[in-house]
């Protein structure tokens with residue numbers, strides 16, 4: 025019995041030795057380290073750059089800049105309006121009640137939040153959740169443009185009136201825009217209702233679901 029045990033220990037030791045020599049030790053102890061992609065590095069650099077942004081007066085009232093979150097390689101990107109109070113506190117997009125509904129929508133599409141990228145037109149919270157001003161949108165427009173250039177999503181889903189009108193440079197109402205694909209620099213854009221609107225108007229969830237099915241088909 026003792027000999028048998030010694031033999032097993034010897035075999036395991038030589039196996040570990042072999043793995044170490046062939047550089048495979050990682051495979052049994054932890055996940056192999058994956059090098060950050062170019063998109064990930066570029067997003068990190070952009071994030072660093074805007075963490076101290078003072079382009080508009082929202083820098084005086086914000087708690088955190090809410091840069092965006094998700095996969096730098098995402099094929100689908102969601103763009104909302106601006107951080108709310110919970111997002112401002114956590115520094116993450118769509119983590120409040122509307123965010124929980126957005127997560128459910130993403131999961132109903134058979135995706136996870138980590139598969140997509142989520143950002144906002146404004147990176148800082150307007151006090152009392154008031155609508156973004158034209159000056160604030162202008163000051164922040166370049167940030168989302170740069171995020172899109174790095175991520176290069178196949179489809180952008182704009183959530184609500186502000187994101188849709190800003191990205192498509194139009195004053196057409198969200199009710200008229202939603203459900204149709206448009207283009208932004210060769211990327212398909214699907215405007216749909218904002219999850220916060222859906223919390224107040226749950227009957228319109230079926231319309232959003234129609235829009236998500238169109239996106240799903242194209243992905």
Ligand code: URA
Pocket residue numbers: 104105106107108111116117118119120122123144220
């Ligand atoms: N509403 C938005 O538009 N964005 C958020 O991040 C949260 C709520």
